[in-house]
Amino acid sequence: MLSLNINIFLMNYKILLTLIIISFSQVAESNPDPNEVLKKTVITPIAWDITDSLYHIPAYDKYCGFDQKSIWGFKIDQTKTKDTSHIKLLHDSCDFHSPWTGRITSSYGWRKNRPHYGVDIKLNTGDSVKSAFEGMIRVSKYSKSYGNVIVVRHQNGLETLYAHLSKRTVKAGQIVETGQTIGLGGNTGRSFGSHLHFETRYLGEPINPMDVFEITDTTFKVHKKNLDLTADNFAFVKEVRRIKYHRVRSGDSLWRISRRYDVTINKLCRINKLNRKKSLRIGQKIRYN
Numbered sequence: 170m171l172s173l174n175i176n177i178f179l180m181n182y183k184i185l186l187t188l189i190i191i192s193f194s195q196v197a198e199s200n201p202d203p204n205e206v207l208k209k210t211v212i213t214p215i216a217w218d219i220t221d222s223l224y225h226i227p228a229y230d231k232y233c234g235f236d237q238k239s240i241w242g243f244k245i246d247q248t249k250t251k252d253t254s255h256i257k258l259l260h261d262s263c264d265f266h267s268p269w270t271g272r273i274t275s276s277y278g279w280r281k282n283r284p285h286y287g288v289d290i291k292l293n294t295g296d297s298v299k300s301a302f303e304g305m306i307r308v309s310k311y312s313k314s315y316g317n318v319i320v321v322r323h324q325n326g327l328e329t330l331y332a333h334l335s336k337r338t339v340k341a342g343q344i345v346e347t348g349q350t351i352g353l354g355g356n357t358g359r360s361f362g363s364h365l366h367f368e369t370r371y372l373g374e375p376i377n378p379m380d381v382f383e384i385t386d387t388t389f390k391v392h393k394k395n396l397d398l399t400a401d402n403f404a405f406v407k408e409v410r411r412i413k414y415h416r417v418r419s420g421d422s423l424w425r426i427s428r429r430y431d432v433t434i435n436k437l438c439r440i441n442k443l444n445r446k447k448s449l450r451i452g453q454k455i456r457y458n
């Protein structure tokens with residue numbers, strides 16, 4: 170009986186002690202030493218991370234992503250679309266700035282049997298290249314063909330691309346204003362002479378920049394405040410995709426390819442700009458339709 174009473178006493182004593190300690194620590198916490206608080210306060214820089222909020226990504230609802238590695242990014246085939254995409258380009262005239270104005274050296278379309286998805290504008294290395302509209306930098310990197318390249322995603326879903334830069338002055342994920350310098354003109358990548366290669370894209374598919382902008386040797390401006398895109402705007406892409414190629418293997422000849430695909434040697438030479446006396450190279454791509 171005595172030992173039971175002692176045990177009960179000890180238990181109650183422990184509970185009481187615990188309660189006193191808890192209350193004491195609460196009092197201590199509610200009256201913190203200001204110097205201690207200052208010491209404990211860690212100032213973290215506000216670095217916006219893409220995973221923090223998808224809300225801030227321009228046109229996220231259309232793309233369902235923001236690929237910062239791939240220059241082409243997410244693609245939705247626009248060549249068969251029956252819909253018209255209504256795109257608001259400008260709310261105000263200050264919503265657009267010319268990226269660079271200069272002599273046009275190459276247009277959108279076929280160029281030496283290769284598709285050219287942009288407009289080339291002459292500049293000097295070091296000239297400032299500006300973002301046409303406000304937006305977020307989706308890609309800022311070096312590529313073998315594009316050289317230093319920047320892709321900007323805009324609120325309306327359009328993307329603009331600026332290639333062959335000598336220097337990139339923005340990083341992926343960065344928000345840019347209309348007319349903000351994003352890099353300096355150059356001659357990097359597959360380029361012969363300093364120029365700006367400028368592309369316009371929608372949902373990963375290229376559009377002729379001339380459909381959106383009036384670009385001449387002395388002008389670079391938006392045609393209209395609104396842009397309606399239909400499958401017609403993607404006719405060139407459709408044409409490019411229809412083309413089929415044969416890759417030259419050991420033992421191939423123009424005669425053999427012409428027989429295989431039922432196409433004349435003359436046509437093969439014409440569409441591939443080939444000299445029929447010149448032998449083929451293994452691995453060479455020969456268009457046959």
Ligand SMILES: [Zn+2]
Pocket residue numbers: 275285287288289365366367
């Ligand atoms: Zn180009």
